[in-house]
Amino acid sequence: MRIGVLTSGGDAPGMNACIRSVVRSGLAAGHEVVGICRGYSGLLAEEFFQGEDSDGRMTLRSVSDIARRGGTILHTSRSQEFRTEAGLRKAADILRKHEIDALIPIGGDGTFHGAVALARFWDGRIVGCPGTIDNDLLGTDYTIGFATAVQTAVDAVDKLRDTADAHERMFLVEVMGRHCGSIALFSAIAGGAEIAAIPETPTRIDEIIRLLHEFVRRRKTSVMMIVAEGDERGGAVELQRQLQELGCPYETRVLALGHLQRGGSPVFHDRLLASRLGGLAVRSVLEGKTGVMAGEVGGRLVLTPFEETYAAHRQVDPEDIRLLEIMAT
Ligand code: F6P
Numbered sequence: 001m002r003i004g005v006l007t008s009g010g011d012a013p014g015m016n017a018c019i020r021s022v023v024r025s026g027l028a029a030g031h032e033v034v035g036i037c038r039g040y041s042g043l044l045a046e047e048f049f050q051g052e053d054s055d056g057r058m059t060l061r062s063v064s065d066i067a068r069r070g071g072t073i074l075h076t077s078r079s080q081e082f083r084t085e086a087g088l089r090k091a092a093d094i095l096r097k098h099e100i101d102a103l104i105p106i107g108g109d110g111t112f113h114g115a116v117a118l119a120r121f122w123d124g125r126i127v128g129c130p131g132t133i134d135n136d137l138l139g140t141d142y143t144i145g146f147a148t149a150v151q152t153a154v155d156a157v158d159k160l161r162d163t164a165d166a167h168e169r170m171f172l173v174e175v176m177g178r179h180c181g182s183i184a185l186f187s188a189i190a191g192g193a194e195i196a197a198i199p200e201t202p203t204r205i206d207e208i209i210r211l212l213h214e215f216v217r218r219r220k221t222s223v224m225m226i227v228a229e230g231d232e233r234g235g236a237v238e239l240q241r242q243l244q245e246l247g248c249p250y251e252t253r254v255l256a257l258g259h260l261q262r263g264g265s266p267v268f269h270d271r272l273l274a275s276r277l278g279g280l281a282v283r284s285v286l287e288g289k290t291g292v293m294a295g296e297v298g299g300r301l302v303l304t305p306f307e308e309t310y311a312a313h314r315q316v317d318p319e320d321i322r323l324l325e326i327m328a329t
Helices: 015-028 039-044 085-097 109-118 146-167 182-190 205-217 236-245 258-262 268-286 318-327
Strands: 002-007 032-035 102-107 125-130 169-175 195-197 223-228 251-256 292-297 300-305
Touching: 002 015, 002 039, 015 032, 015 102, 015 268, 039 085, 039 102, 039 109, 085 109, 102 109, 102 268, 109 125, 125 268, 146 169, 146 182, 146 223, 146 251, 146 258, 146 268, 169 182, 169 236, 182 195, 182 223, 182 318, 195 318, 205 223, 205 236, 223 236, 236 251, 268 292, 268 300
Parallel strands: 002 032, 002 102, 102 125, 125 292, 169 223, 169 251, 195 223
Antiparallel strands: 292 300
């Protein structure tokens, strides 16, 4: 078989480890693996991996020492053309022309929407791997890149706490996650923050002000509030404005971590998950599976139809919200 692999959408630490796993698992099983550059845009432009053979084929050596690197050696993009029927038909023709039998796209919900659309015009097998820092897909407990993004946020919160404490200030730290508060909630608990504003639960400014006065009464010198960029009340700058309007008792500063969270060497959890899921994706296409995402749920490797991975927003665990409240004393 000729198996194509590509990375698409926002990059996530661990994508390289996943590419490496797909390439080495495919070669170990006696098949060819072709690298497609720049996601679906690169597929439409027929941009293949330039290795020793320059025909897109990846070798054992072409993925040497990449598991520890952030970003993606195949590069990534978001493609408008791939959303059109003409673009999808063209992509299907290109896959046939290059005799690709199976595709392993590594990405998030946009990538899997694209995979489902492509399957209308191409009868090759498609098995995806969840590569996104957002952790917003169903069918896996964690997505590849999430753990590293949370670690990056926690490191930032640790550092900010020093200066916040020195100046007796409150920091609003904005983290990524368009529709999902996972990064915010996990980094708030792990980083010892007092408050998290996430899209899954209503953010009550009056409640936060009440809590802040309580903190002052308890002689708390600094406060860390983690804001998910997709909070229904807006990002950290907007929340800072709303807090000030209602009489925030702390002097405030804002920091948006932005794309910092997408970079850096992946933590072990992301490398391990990426390696496992890349291997599962290859085994699955070889077994004839298609239209599914490889994931890990409760320690077990599972396949979930693409449509189910993005059918609903992942819910945050109410116990985690409660835990954060208990810890923030
Ligand atoms: O989906 C991953 C993500 O990093 C989101 O958390 C964020 O909202 C978005 O991508 C940013 O996208 P861009 O790469 O276009 O800046």
